[in-house]
Amino acid sequence: RTQVRLRSSMKLLDIAEVARRSGLPPSTLRFYEEKGLIASVGRHGLRRLFGPDVLERLALVTLGRSAGFALDELAGLFKSGDKPRIDRQQLAARADELDRTIRQLAAVREGLRHAATCPAPSHLECPRFQRLLRVATANQVRRPSKAPPRRKAPPRQ
Structure with missing residues (x-):
């Protein structure tokens, strides 16, 4: 209670208010706190x-x-103090990765559009559809797994 009184000049938000304003369920907020993404500053009764x-x-x-x-990558942003440390090179690398993904998805989209209107008797007889299959297979084979599968956040309640 002393901690709450000392900070009364700051506008503290209980977990229900944070959930309401952020659109995230309290279970996700508790999970994010466990991961070091956010930190509670005290309690009012049982509420963070x-x-x-x-x-x-x-x-x-x-x-x-x-x-x-x-989430583990994001937690690294908040380890040193109040302000996040954002690695600009990491952001640029992620933007480059997104550009590659966008190009791949655009190619797939165009291939699907073509396949939907292709006059060939069978999609497998269409040279353009065959190229789409080769590209899709090549991307699947070349795509190494960079990181372990992400742990999903708890379901929304």
């Missing part, structure tokens, strides 16, 4: 309390997840 900066951190986590970063 967070500083107002937690919403910004959650927005960074959401953006990072959208870009394909693993």
Whole structure:
């Protein structure tokens, strides 16, 4: 209680309010706290309390997840103090990876569009569809697994 009173000048948010504002269920917030992505600053009864900066951190986590970063990679951003340490080279590398993925998906999209309107009696008789199959197979074979499978966040409640 003393800790809560000392920080009363700051607008503390309980876990329910953070969940409401962020759109994340409390179970995910607890999981993110366990992973070191966010930190509670105290408790009011059984409810965790967070500083107002937690919403910004959650927005960074959401953006990072959208870009394909693993939670462990994102946790590394927050290890030293309050402000995240964002590795610009890592961001550029991820952007390059996204560019490659976008090019691959665009090629697949165009192949599917062609296949949908192809006049060939069978898709397997279409040279363009055959190229699409070769490209898809080559991408599958060349694509090494870079990291272990991601642990999924707890389901939304």
